[in-house]
Amino acid sequence: MVPHSEPILEGGDFAASPVGSVTSPSSATQNGTQPRDSSSPGENGPLLHQKRANSSTANGSNGLNPRSCITCRKRKVKCDKRHPCSNCSKAAIECVFPGPGRAPRRSRKPPDTELLARLRRLEGVVQSLGKGTDDGEEPLSPLISAPEGDKLAIKQEECAQKKSSGMNLGMIGAFQPSKETKNDEQTNGMVKEFGRLVVEEGRSRYVSNKFWTSLSEEVAEMRDILDDPTEDEDDYPSPGSGSSASANHLGFLFSFSSIALSLRNYHPPVEQIATYWSIFKSNVDPVLKLFHIPTMEHTVLTAAKDIDHISKSMEALMFSIYYAAVTTLSPNECITLLGIEKQASLRKYRFAVEQAFARAGFLSTQELIVLQALLLFLTCVRRTDDSRYVWTITGLLIRLAQALGIHRDGQRFNLSPFETELRRRLWWHICTLDVRASEDHGVEPTIGEASFDTNFPLNLNDADIHPAMKEAPKEHEGATELTFDLMRFSVSTAVRRLSYAPPGPTPCRIKNASLRLEDKEKMIEELHQHLEEKYLRHCDTATVPLHWVAATVARLIIAKMWLVVHHPFQRSDAGAGLPQETRDRLFQTCIEIIEFSRLLETEKTTLKWGWLFRTYVQWHALAFVLSQLCTRTLGPEVDRAWLVIDGVFDEWGGSVSSNLRGMMWKPLRKLMVKARSERAKAVQNRALFPLDGSIGPIMNFNSQPGPDMNGSAVELPMFTNALGQSYTQPNEIGGIERISDGFPSFEPMVPNTASPNGDSLPNAFDSGTFGHLPLDPPMMLEDNLNWAGWDNVVKDFDMSYI
DNA sequence: CGCTTCGGACACTCAACGCA
DNA sequence: GCGTTGAGTGTCCGAAGCGT
Numbered sequence: 001m002v003p004h005s006e007p008i009l010e011g012g013d014f015a016a017s018p019v020g021s022v023t024s025p026s027s028a029t030q031n032g033t034q035p036r037d038s039s040s041p042g043e044n045g046p047l048l049h050q051k052r053a054n055s056s057t058a059n060g061s062n063g064l065n066p067r068s069c070i071t072c073r074k075r076k077v078k079c080d081k082r083h084p085c086s087n088c089s090k091a092a093i094e095c096v097f098p099g100p101g102r103a104p105r106r107s108r109k110p111p112d113t114e115l116l117a118r119l120r121r122l123e124g125v126v127q128s129l130g131k132g133t134d135d136g137e138e139p140l141s142p143l144i145s146a147p148e149g150d151k152l153a154i155k156q157e158e159c160a161q162k163k164s165s166g167m168n169l170g171m172i173g174a175f176q177p178s179k180e181t182k183n184d185e186q187t188n189g190m191v192k193e194f195g196r197l198v199v200e201e202g203r204s205r206y207v208s209n210k211f212w213t214s215l216s217e218e219v220a221e222m223r224d225i226l227d228d229p230t231e232d233e234d235d236y237p238s239p240g241s242g243s244s245a246s247a248n249h250l251g252f253l254f255s256f257s258s259i260a261l262s263l264r265n266y267h268p269p270v271e272q273i274a275t276y277w278s279i280f281k282s283n284v285d286p287v288l289k290l291f292h293i294p295t296m297e298h299t300v301l302t303a304a305k306d307i308d309h310i311s312k313s314m315e316a317l318m319f320s321i322y323y324a325a326v327t328t329l330s331p332n333e334c335i336t337l338l339g340i341e342k343q344a345s346l347r348k349y350r351f352a353v354e355q356a357f358a359r360a361g362f363l364s365t366q367e368l369i370v371l372q373a374l375l376l377f378l379t380c381v382r383r384t385d386d387s388r389y390v391w392t393i394t395g396l397l398i399r400l401a402q403a404l405g406i407h408r409d410g411q412r413f414n415l416s417p418f419e420t421e422l423r424r425r426l427w428w429h430i431c432t433l434d435v436r437a438s439e440d441h442g443v444e445p446t447i448g449e450a451s452f453d454t455n456f457p458l459n460l461n462d463a464d465i466h467p468a469m470k471e472a473p474k475e476h477e478g479a480t481e482l483t484f485d486l487m488r489f490s491v492s493t494a495v496r497r498l499s500y501a502p503p504g505p506t507p508c509r510i511k512n513a514s515l516r517l518e519d520k521e522k523m524i525e526e527l528h529q530h531l532e533e534k535y536l537r538h539c540d541t542a543t544v545p546l547h548w549v550a551a552t553v554a555r556l557i558i559a560k561m562w563l564v565v566h567h568p569f570q571r572s573d574a575g576a577g578l579p580q581e582t583r584d585r586l587f588q589t590c591i592e593i594i595e596f597s598r599l600l601e602t603e604k605t606t607l608k609w610g611w612l613f614r615t616y617v618q619w620h621a622l623a624f625v626l627s628q629l630c631t632r633t634l635g636p637e638v639d640r641a642w643l644v645i646d647g648v649f650d651e652w653g654g655s656v657s658s659n660l661r662g663m664m665w666k667p668l669r670k671l672m673v674k675a676r677s678e679r680a681k682a683v684q685n686r687a688l689f690p691l692d693g694s695i696g697p698i699m700n701f702n703s704q705p706g707p708d709m710n711g712s713a714v715e716l717p718m719f720t721n722a723l724g725q726s727y728t729q730p731n732e733i734g735g736i737e738r739i740s741d742g743f744p745s746f747e748p749m750v751p752n753t754a755s756p757n758g759d760s761l762p763n764a765f766d767s768g769t770f771g772h773l774p775l776d777p778p779m780m781l782e783d784n785l786n787w788a789g790w791d792n793v794v795k796d797f798d799m800s801y802i
Numbered sequence: 803c804g805c806t807t808c809g810g811a812c813a814c815t816c817a818a819c820g821c822a
Numbered sequence: 823g824c825g826t827t828g829a830g831t832g833t834c835c836g837a838a839g840c841g842t
Contacts, residue, residue: 068833076808078834091805105816105830 065097070351073098094344096351099265197405197413263315263359264308266352268322268338273304275337276325283328283608286546288379289485290372290425292418293462312360313367319353320373320380327380328611346384353377362400368426371400375429382436383611391437394430398446401430407452417472418465424457428489435492445496456489457482478538484550487535491557494527498561520565528558545605553613556596559589563620587628588637590621594644597621622648622668629675633682642679645672 064081072079072087079085084095268276277300285293303310303318310318326334326345334342353373362370374397382390401407406427410420431447438445458464458475459482465473498520531554539547566586600606600613625641632638649672 072834073832075806076834077806102815102831 067098069095069097071095094341094347096348197408197415263319263352263355266348267307267318268340270304270307272338273307273318274301276322277301277304279325279328279337280321283611284324284376284380286481287484287549287609287612288376288429289457289482290376290429292422292465295467312356313365313370313373316353316356316360316362317369317373317376319349319356320377323349323353324376324380327383328608350381363396365400366404368404368406368422371397371404371406372426374400375426375433378437379429379433380611382440383614388441390433391441391443394433394437395446397430398434401427406430407447407454409454411455411472412453416467417469418467420472421457421460421465424454425485427452427454428456428485428492431496432488432492435495439495447496449496456486459483459486479535479540479544479547479550483535483539484546484553487531487550487554490527490530490534491554494523494561497523498564517565524558524561524565527561531558546609549600549606549609552596552600556593556600559593559596560618560620563589563593563624583628586624587632587641590618590625590628591637591641591644593618593621594625594648598644598648619668623671626668626671626675630671630678633679638679 063083065083066081067073068079068081069085069088071091071093072085075087077087079087083097088095267273277297281293281297285291299314300318300321303314307318323346326338326340326342326349329337329342331342334340334345338345357370357374357377360367360370362374365371374393378390378393378397405413406423410416410423415423431445431452434445434447458473459480460473460476461481464476536551536554539551541548541551563586566582597613597618601610603610622645625645629638629641629645632641
C-alpha cells in the first residue's frame, strides 16, 4: 500500500489512474519520493478512467478541486486543492483554480505539408515576377482597388507628389516628426519604398518590403483571376480556430495554456459590466484617449448583453477594460462600487486578460482592437508589475503595430479620417509607452524617429469625428479631450530625441554625447514653448481638473527634463565640478519635482487619474535630493526636503519589488540611511550647541530624523509646500534663496496658497509659463567635498538606469 | 527559520504509428 | 481496431537563495 497523502480525486485527467497503472510501492521514485497523484486503489475502489466531461464540475463530491490552483502551480508547490487552498489562505491571496481539462496538445505532426503547398504556390508567383525584374527595377503595379463590395482592399501608399502638395494634416508642431526628418525619409527610402496596406473591416496588414509588396499584389491579381475565395481564408486564418499551428504556441507567453478553455466565468456579473465601463470612462479615458468613446460604448454595451457569444478579440478588450477599471480604484472603492477585493481581482483579471490575448491569437492578429486592448493592458499593468514584462511585451506590441501598418499615417493610404485618427491615437500611445517602459529599464526607446510617419492625432473631441465621415475634421485651437494626450505625445517625442544614443561602444557617461548641452537646452525650451503656445494657454487650470493635471504634468516634465540634462550623472566628473549655485537650483528643482509628483498622486479632485502618475517614480530627483541631504543637514530647505522625502520614500519604495526597480532602489536606500545618519548627527549637534550660544537640552531623537525633529532652536514662521505641508520660512536661518530665474520653479511657493485638500486646485500654474529657462552657468571645478559619497552612489546606481 | 523560487523527477495522457 | 511508443502536460519534492 502506498502511503497516501493525496486526496482522493474524482473526475478529470488526474482523477484516477487506469487500474492497471496504479503505481505500486516499488515504483516510488529513486529518491524515495512517493508517486504523485496516484490514487490508492484501496481507497478509491474501482475508480476508472473518467472522461474530461465528467471533470467539468470543478469540485468532486469531496469538495476538492481536481487540479492545483494557479498560484500553487506557478510556485510549483503542493496544493491541497481545497477552496481556498492552504497556501493561498496562508498568503491571504485569492485562490483561483484553472478551468477543467488539460491544455490542448501541440501537434506532433510537422506543419510541413501546408508550408510546402504554400511554397509551391508562391514559387510560381516568384517566377512570374522574375520576368519583370531583368532591368533591376521592377515596375510597381498601380493601386489595386477592391471591386465594389469586395471586403478586401489593397491600398498602396499615396506617392510623394501628393505628400508635397500641401496635404499636411495640420497638426505639425515642434514635436511632430520634423520636416527635416520627413525630408530625410523621402530621400532615405521611406517614400521610395512604397509600402502597401491591406485593409479589411477591423483588420489590416502592412507590407513594406518591395519584394513582398509585389508578391502580395501578384497574389491578389491571381486571386481575382482565379476567383478563389479560399485564398481569403489563407490570408486571414481565423484566430483561435486552431487551424494555425502558431496558435498552439501562444500559451507559453501568457501563463500556461488554457487557450481552448472558456473564460466565461472570469467576466464580472453581466449587470456590472456597465459599471466597469463607466469607471473606465471616468478614470481611464480622460488621460488615455485611445478609443472613440461613442462608438466604443455601443460596442461594449452590446457585447455585455451577449457576453457568451463575443469574439475572442472582443473578449480580450473586455478583460482589458475590467482590468483597467479595477486598476484605477482604491481598495475601498473596489468594495463599494464593485463589491470585490482589489488585489485578488487584479490577479483574476490579469490571468483572464492574458489568456484572452492568447485565445485571440494576438501574435498573429490583424485586428486593431486586440492591439488597443494590449496597449491598455500594458499601460495599466505598469502600475503593479515593474519587472521586464511590460518592456518586453511593449516590444511585441510595436512589432504587431508595424505589421498592421499603424506606424504609417493612414492618410497616405486613403483610410477614412475616422480610422486614421484611431490608428494615430494607438500609435502615439505605443510610442509613449515605449519611451516610458524603456526609461524604466534604462535602455533606449525601441521606436526610432525615422521608422514611422504617423502624424499626431488631431486636437479634437470625440464628438468631432464619426465612422462615416469622408473629410478630415478641422482641428480645434483650444483645449480638447485630446489635449492631455497630445502633450504627452510631444513630450515622448522630445524625450526620445534627448535620450538618443549613437550606436557603438560609447561609454554610458557620455551616452548623449551626440547632442550638446546647448542643443538639449534648446530642445527643452522649444518643447516648453510648444506646450505653452499650443495647449496650456488655453487650459482653465482653476476650474477644470484635467487641465490642472495637464499643466502640472507639463511643468513637472519640463523640470524633470532640465534635471536629466543637468544631472550630475550626465557629467563625466559625476557632478564634482558643479557650481554651488547650480547645485542649489538642482536641489530646489528636485524637491519641487517630488512634491508635485506626489501631489498628482494625492490631490482629491484628480485622484481618479492618480493610477497613471503613480507609475512614475522620480528616480533622478530622489537620488539627487538624497545625495544632497548627506551634506545639507540643517535649514528650512532641508526640512522641506525631509518632509517630502519622508512622505514618498516608503511609499515609492514599497511599490518596488525585488526585481529590476528593486535593484534601482537599493542604492537609494543606502543613500537614505547615510542621509538620515548625517541629519541625526547635525540635529544632535544643534541640540547641544544651539544658535543662541546657550547649552541646549540633550535631545532624544530616533534614527530617522524628519520634519518632526528638526531641532530648531529658533521660532520660525511656517510656510506651506506644494503638498500643503508646513515647513519653516526660507531665508530666515540662512536657507537657500528662492531662485526665480533659475531652473523651472513651481510658482508661487508662498504661505497657504496651495491647498490641496481645499475646494480649489493648488495653484501650480498661475504664472502660465515656466519662467525663463536660463543656460547653465559656465561649469567650474569646485571643491568636491560636498560630493563625498557621491562616487559610491554612482558606482552603486547602475548608470544605465539614468 | 520561514518563505519563495525553480530545476527536474515522475505520473499521466494521448496522437501517431505499426501491425494484424 | 488495437497495442505500443514517446512526447506533451501537470504535479510537486527538495535544494538553494533570500529576508527577517
